[in-house]
Amino acid sequence: MQHLLFIEWLKIKRYRTFWILVGFFAVLLPLWNYGISNGIMKLGGGGKEGINVISQAYSFSNVWQNLGFWTSIFIIFLSILIVILSTNEYQFRTNRQNIIDGLSRLQFYHAKWLLILSLSVFSTLYVFITGTVFGAQYGDISYFPGKIEYLFYVWVLSLNYMGFAFILSLFFKRSGITIGIFFLYSMILESLAGKFLNWQTDSYIGNYMPLQCSDELLPFPIMDMVRSMLPKDSSAPTATIYVIVSLAWIIIYYITGRQKLLRSDW
Amino acid sequence: MENILSLTNISKSYGNIQALKNVSFEVPAGSVFGILGPNGSGKTTLLGIVLDVLKADNGNFSWLNGMNPDDARKQIGSLLETPNFYHYLSAFDNLEIVGVIKQKDKKDRERVLKAVGLYERKDSKFQTFSLGMKQRLAIGSALLGNPKVLVLDEPTNGLDPAGIAEIRSMIKELNRSGITVVMASHLLDEVEKVCTHVAILKRGDLLLSGKVEEVLSNEDRVELKADDLSQLENILKELSSLQKIQISDGFVYAYGHDLDLKFINQYCMQKGIVLSHLLQKKKSLESKFIELTEK
Numbered sequence: 001m002q003h004l005l006f007i008e009w010l011k012i013k014r015y016r017t018f019w020i021l022v023g024f025f026a027v028l029l030p031l032w033n034y035g036i037s038n039g040i041m042k043l044g045g046g047g048k049e050g051i052n053v054i055s056q057a058y059s060f061s062n063v064w065q066n067l068g069f070w071t072s073i074f075i076i077f078l079s080i081l082i083v084i085l086s087t088n089e090y091q092f093r094t095n096r097q098n099i100i101d102g103l104s105r106l107q108f109y110h111a112k113w114l115l116i117l118s119l120s121v122f123s124t125l126y127v128f129i130t131g132t133v134f135g136a137q138y139g140d141i142s143y144f145p146g147k148i149e150y151l152f153y154v155w156v157l158s159l160n161y162m163g164f165a166f167i168l169s170l171f172f173k174r175s176g177i178t179i180g181i182f183f184l185y186s187m188i189l190e191s192l193a194g195k196f197l198n199w200q201t202d203s204y205i206g207n208y209m210p211l212q213c214s215d216e217l218l219p220f221p222i223m224d225m226v227r228s229m230l231p232k233d234s235s236a237p238t239a240t241i242y243v244i245v246s247l248a249w250i251i252i253y254y255i256t257g258r259q260k261l262l263r264s265d266w
Numbered sequence: 267m268e269n270i271l272s273l274t275n276i277s278k279s280y281g282n283i284q285a286l287k288n289v290s291f292e293v294p295a296g297s298v299f300g301i302l303g304p305n306g307s308g309k310t311t312l313l314g315i316v317l318d319v320l321k322a323d324n325g326n327f328s329w330l331n332g333m334n335p336d337d338a339r340k341q342i343g344s345l346l347e348t349p350n351f352y353h354y355l356s357a358f359d360n361l362e363i364v365g366v367i368k369q370k371d372k373k374d375r376e377r378v379l380k381a382v383g384l385y386e387r388k389d390s391k392f393q394t395f396s397l398g399m400k401q402r403l404a405i406g407s408a409l410l411g412n413p414k415v416l417v418l419d420e421p422t423n424g425l426d427p428a429g430i431a432e433i434r435s436m437i438k439e440l441n442r443s444g445i446t447v448v449m450a451s452h453l454l455d456e457v458e459k460v461c462t463h464v465a466i467l468k469r470g471d472l473l474l475s476g477k478v479e480e481v482l483s484n485e486d487r488v489e490l491k492a493d494d495l496s497q498l499e500n501i502l503k504e505l506s507s508l509q510k511i512q513i514s515d516g517f518v519y520a521y522g523h524d525l526d527l528k529f530i531n532q533y534c535m536q537k538g539i540v541l542s543h544l545l546q547k548k549k550s551l552e553s554k555f556i557e558l559t560e561k
Contacts, residue, residue: 003366010363015354088352096319097350101367102340105318266319 004111005118007103012085012115021081025123029074030130033058033067037138059139061146063131068150068218071127072157076186078119079165083178086112086169096266109261113254116166120158127154153217153239156246160214161186163253170257186211204237213245268295268331270415270446271316275325278311284470285311288325291465291475293448298441300461300478301450302555307467309450310347313419317344330414340368343408344417349400353393357384357403360392361410370411381436382406397424405433409440416440418449422456434460454555458482466558473558482555485509486525490518491543492534501537505530517543 012018037058058066089095098108128151135144165182172178194206207216217239237245271293278286286308293299301309314320316327318335329338351360361375379385382402387395395403401424408416421437422430437460441447451457457464458478465475474481492498498518502511510521520530527546534541 007363007366010359010366011352011355014356014359015352017354092352093348093350094352096346097364098367099319100317100339100344100346101364102336102369103367104336107336263321265314265321 001110001114004107005114007098008111008115017084018081021077021084025074025077026126028077029067029070029126030133032074033070033130033134037134058134058137060135060141060143061148062221063135063138064127064145064147064150064154065218066221067127067131067134068154068157069220071123071154072161072215072218075123075158075161078123078158079161079182080179082116082119082162082165083169083182084175085115086166087173087175087178090169090173091175099266105261105266106258109258112166113163116159116162119162120155123158124151124155127151149239150218153214153243156243157214157218159250160211160246163250164210167253167257170260204235207237207242208245210249213242213249216242217246269293270295270297271327271329271448273312273316273325273327276312276315276322276327277324278308278315278320278322278470286315286322286470287472289467289470289472290325291472293446294463295446296441296444297463298437298447298449298461300457300464301448301467302452302454302457302464303450303467304452306469307452308470309452309467310419312467313344313346313417313448313450317342317346317417319346341413342415342417343410343413345401345404345408345421346417346419349404349407351392351400351403351407354391356389356391357395357406358388360403361407364407364410368411374411378406378409381409398426398429401425402429405436414445416445416447416449418447420451421449422451422453454482466555468558485521485523487547488520488522488525488527488530489543489545489547490520490530490534490541491516492518492539492541494539498534498539498541501534501539502530505533 089098095108099105103111131151132144135141135146165178168182168185169175169178172181190209190212194209194212197206197209198204207213216237269292272290273292274290276286276289277284289308289312301312303309311320315322316329317339329335330341333341352363355363357379358375361378362372365372365375375388376385379388382405384399384402384406387399392400392403401421405418405421408418416437418437422433425433434456437447437449441462449461461478463476464478464481466473466481490498490502495513495516495518499511499513502508502518502520505520507525508520508522512519525546527544531541531544
């Protein structure tokens with residue numbers, strides 16, 4: 001396992017695109033949230049003296065949910081990175097070369113999953129560190145850790161997005177078209193289809209779609225506040241269900257990709 | 267003698283196109299085994315299958331007396347179709363990845379880069395290399411860790427004449443040091459110069475396989491003419507050195523190996539036939555190859 005991860009590391013350690021995309025994630029997440037928490041970016045009008053609704057949530061215990069929501073946006077950078085790293089293998093035909101040199105097809109596949117797993121652990125740890133700093137600054141450290149379960153949701157979401165990006169790469173093989181489809185799906189198709197399904201079936205079934213199920217774990221904090229003021233809908237799925245559905249999708253990605261790579265020509 | 271590679275009834279099709287039809291042969295240890303065929307005959311498909319990047323529809327193969335194929339590939343240096351490397355990494359970094367996959371010593375990178383004349387460019391990115399340099403790097407990569415077997419697909423592709431000669435002599439030299447080489451080529455001349463064994467493919471069919479001197483033997487053709495052609499044919503049939511005799515276009519054609527014209531002339535004279543025409547034609551390998559692959 002270490003051996004496979006080391007091979008992946010050799011492929012990325014001198015790859016500028018890798019560092020740039022990881023950098024975008026690592027810089028933008030705290031910077032963006034710093035902006036919001038300081039009232040540079042406001043939601044809720046009133047000029048300098050106005051109320052800044054979204055800056056309320058940087059103390060423990062809400063900081064995790066707040067950062068988690070923004071992670072669900074910025075994780076796009078890491079997902080694109082996965083697309084580029086996977087489609088590179090096809091473009092350079094190094095997928096074949098790795099096999100020719102002695103990796104088994106399964107090892108090649110697992111190496112990429114190990115990379116995804118490592119990046120998801122990285123993003124989670126990074127949110128943890130960022131959240132601890134914000135929480136200590138805007139609130140009382142004695143309330144640490146607060147609603148730490150949201151950190152677990154961040155991990156599930158990271159794995160879901162990057163796993164999805166990887167499987168798309170295996171099917172489309174070219175970075176441009178894969179990134180295009182990833183955006184089209186995650187930004188437009190899924191919300192349209194999801195809402196349509198919910199409306200048609202008068203249920204929450206649309207929320208179970210591949211990426212949406214994880215997005216549901218980390219809703220926009222204000223929406224959540226508003227929702228909590230409304231009468232509670234007892235039929236709404238719980239976070240546990242969304243975690244289970246997300247993990248189920250990740251397993252489906254794994255099995256689909258595995259079948260494809262083991263059976264087809266390279 | 268042990269077999270390095272044996273194939274049994276390998277078949278593969280792409281849709282309607284049958285790329286390989288029941289191909290079986292064995293590569294003996296210590297040979298330079300050429301897979302010869304025109305473009306599109308299935309050479310690369312065949313190598314792709316034995317290197318596990320393509321899946322055969324039928325049949326099986328085994329490396330190094332049935333060694334686990336993943337382990338076997340680590341002992342095999344391969345160059346398939348095009349040089350495949352990470353464009354954004356240097357020659358040195360690319361070879362490190364190959365070395366780690368093959369579980370070979372890191373230090374060997376310098377040796378192979380020197381062997382293919384790329385040591386000075388070891389820190390240049392792969393994307394800055396010319397076609398010939400890419401090909402050299404691929405050959406260097408195949409040599410990493412002293413493989414027991416080399417699999418080379420059109421190894422002299424893209425090289426200049428000096429490079430071609432260099433690679434050919436390198437292949438022979440490596441073979442002398444005990445490495446078995448399996449190489450695909452569409453150049454008959456190359457196979458004849460370099461290989462000890464050959465398998466000839468034509469549109470997925472294995473036409474022949476065996477030792478080069480047997481398969482690609484130089485068959486002589488002799489043209490003869492006399493007043494009575496059928497009588498001439500009859501007496502020639504008694505000569506054991508002639509393998510085939512036929513009459514056409516007013517000549518008798520006789521085929522055989524290392525034919526001695528003087529002897530034939532004398533023989534006909536003794537039998538009372540005066541030859542009005544006697545001409546030896548060496549059959550070129552090219553025409554033999556074309557005959558084999560086009561009929």
